[in-house]
Amino acid sequence: MERDEALASQRHSFMVMNIARALDGTIAKSEYILARYVISTDKNVGRLYQSEWRKAGQQLELLARQTRDSPRQTALVAQLHDAYMERGRELDDIALRTSYDQKMGALARFHQAGKAESLSRITSLLSQVIKVEEVVLEKRSAAVSASETRSENLSSTYRIFGLIILVGALGMGWAANAAISDRRNARRLAEAESLRAADLEDAVTERTHELEIANESLRREAAERAQAEESLRQMQKMEAVGQLTGGIAHDFNNMLAVVVGGLELARRKMHQDPAHAERHIANAMEGANRASALTRRLLAFARSEPLLPDTLDPDVLINGMTDLIDRTIGDQIRVETIQESNGWKIWVDRHQLENAMLNLAVNARDAMDGKGTLTITTRQVQLAAQEIGECVAGDYVVIGVRDTGCGMPPDVLTRAFEPFFTTKPVGKGTGLGLSQIFGFVGQCRGEIHIESEVGKGTEVSLYLPRYQVDSEQSVLPATSKATDETLPHAVGIEILVVEDDPRVLSATFDALVELGHHPVACDHPSKAAQILAHHDKIGLIISDVLMPDMTGPEMIAMLRHSHPHIPVLFVTGFAGDVEDAAMFAGYEVLRKPYTILTLSTAIANAMGHGQAAPASESHHGQTAAVTS
Incomplete structure (x- = not known):
């Protein structure tokens, strides 16, 4: 019984090791198939990836059942299950992006997934499971050898007893013969198990060779994918540079025409009609201010304009901007506010945030063709890591601007943040509004999210990190800006x-x-x-x-x-x-x-x-x- 138990334990260890290696191979194969799917976008390849990934989950469940009698292995398998689920979410995101024809995003995600911690955790945990089982297998093999040794010693004792008892009892001789027969049967069983172990080792070696071939193929495809990504990045850079150059040249030429023309006319009218010259100078100043505003938008999109942040209450800021927004978007648009930030503060540049809100209000007005309802909301939200874009886990204040306009189709929505991209007629917009807001929110370590449906309207939500204000600190209200009359004006410095x-x-x-x-x-x-x-x-x-x-x-x-x-x-x-x-x-x-x-x-x-x-x-x- 002791020998049989030792042999059964030895077989169980071989089975656990085989399942672990098979699980490793299945995961590698599913990721290899996913790489093919991302590159080819063939739906059949995508379904094959799903099948292989579910197979890996079944093997993981089998591994959990086979190791449930070992606390250490149970803990490792539990960690392996968590890593498998995390890896599954990463790969499913890649597959989902591929299914929605977001190939570049899928390639980028797949490249990141190749370096993800979840992959190294799975490999490490599988190696630990195998190593632990190898240690157990070594002990169990020693137990088999010990049981055989004890069996042989017992047989020798039986032979001695048989020789002693043979003189007086033929029955004892028969018992000794039976013991010898049992030992021979045990040896045959041990030899059979040894052959099975050798066959298992051959199978593991063959499977390892197959995995090496699959990994080599995956590395080649990864290199080809990296080359394709680099080519696409270069094409996108050239396209963006051309679009950016054309947009800047158009807008700056218009503004410079105003400045140069105004100054030239002012010089001609300086002595003949000073009042007329003053109007031309004012027009030139307006053109210069518009050029300055365009520069600020470009710097905000490039995240190169310095922020001058302060502690702000978003509800107070929006209350202070209501009249300005009303005058900007017209009387036929009703402005509603829903303020639920409940005292949460943010740390942002007031000028940039006011400019962003005004840009969103103007975009909403154009989308509603000057008639409809504009709703501005503030609320509190707690986000998990990367729940919205690249946001880290924590508290956020959400400022939302919702309109009842025409909405955006998916192809326009995907390009909403591109600089100089606009669906407005020529002369009605530069296409820098949303790109400026995108740059500003990025500088604030926040995120911008757009939800839009054709015919039902659009909602743009700004996720800004909550700023924790100490009890001893005080925050100035939005209306408490210093004026020129209240500032000390020293001279002679x-x-x-x-x-x-x-x-x-x-x-x-x-x-x-x-x-x-x-x-x-x-x-x-x-x-x-x-x-x-x-x-x-x-x-x-x-x-x-x-x-x-x-x-x-x-x-x-x-x-x-x-x-x-x-x-x-x-x-x-x-x-x-x-x-x-x-x-x-x-x-x-x-x-x-x-x-x-x-x-x-x-x-x-x-x-x-x-x-x-x-x-x-x-x-x-x-x-x-x-x-x-």
């Missing part, structure tokens, strides 16, 4: 101007003189320390952000050791290399292009706040602009 562009340096110098200050020019950040050493009355540093050899924040960090109390005003038009808002923490920031009025306001803020206040958004003035 000796100001160091650090700017590498001579034209901008000259324009800034003249603007400061116009405001009654005493500017000191510095055309390279490396000269700032020497100039400060010879001008001990400098009360403010105005510095560009991106300059040769050294950025503005780097220069200020170096000067802080020797001049810790001089206020700083940063001026920026593009901050692609220093887009982290922490680089500007504690300093006023002025965006290019700016007017003399906004320059005066920014100087007053910098002198009043010193290093105590974060950078604030500049206001648009109506005087001459200083541009980069």
Whole structure:
């Protein structure tokens, strides 16, 4: 009985190892078939993948039944089941994207899945199951050998007893003979099991060879797929560059025509009709402001415009924008608000968020052809990891804009975030609205989601991370913006101007003189320390952000050791290399292009706040602009 139990345990270990190796092969085969399906998009190949993946699940259930008497193996199989389910979700997402003709997305997901943790976990857990069973098998094989040894010793004892008892009892001799026969039967059984083990080892070797061939084929197909992906990426880059170049050239040429024409007419009318010349100058300023707005949209889409975030209550912000939205979209559209954020705050750039809401309202107005209902909602939501796009797990405030317009068909919906893509007539839109919002939400570590149905309307939802505000902190309401009248306007300040562009340096110098200050020019950040050493009355540093050899924040960090109390005003038009808002923490920031009025306001803020206040958004003035 002991020998039979040992042999049965040995067979059970071989069976567990065989099931584990077969499961590994089935998973590899199903992923190989999925790769073929992603490349070929053949539905029959997709169904074959589903069949193989279900087969792997059945093998996993069989493995669980065979190992339920081992606590250690049961724990490993439970982890293996979790990894299998996680891997199944990843592969099903790839198959689903392929079924909906999202081949590029499916290829990208498959490439990511090849490096996913779930795949390495499955391989690791299967190896652990096999290793554990090999250890058990070694012990059980030793138990078989020990049982045979004990059986042989017992047979020898029987023979000795038989010889002793043979003299007096023939019956004892018969018993000894029976014992010998039992031993021979046991040996034959052991030899038969040994042959079965050898056959099993051959089968495992053959299966391993098949898996190696399948893996090699999968590697070749992966290399071909990578090459195809690279070719597609290059084609998409060229297409995007062509589309972007054409859109920028069209819009900027229109705006430059307004600026150049307005200035030319103003020069002709300057002495004959000053009032008429003033109107042309105002038109030129409007064209320059439109060019500045286009630049901001491009930077937002590229995630290169620096954010100046603050703690905001979304309900307060939307209440403050209701009148502006009403005036923008017209009287025939009814605006409804549903506010359920219940005090949750967000950490965003107020100007960017207001611009995004206004863009969404204008898009909704155009979709409804000027008549319908616009609903703006706020609500709280808790998301799991990647439940919406690439969002991490946590609390989010959702700002939704829903219209009752015409909706978008699937082909338009898939291209909604492309720059310069628009379904509006020529001259009615640049196609940068949603792409700008996409860039802004990405900078805020959030996500944008669109739901649309033709004939029923569209809802755009902005998922913005919740900002946890300490009990000691206070948040200013949306209507508490400082005005020019409340800001201190100091004059007669000796100001160091650090700017590498001579034209901008000259324009800034003249603007400061116009405001009654005493500017000191510095055309390279490396000269700032020497100039400060010879001008001990400098009360403010105005510095560009991106300059040769050294950025503005780097220069200020170096000067802080020797001049810790001089206020700083940063001026920026593009901050692609220093887009982290922490680089500007504690300093006023002025965006290019700016007017003399906004320059005066920014100087007053910098002198009043010193290093105590974060950078604030500049206001648009109506005087001459200083541009980069």
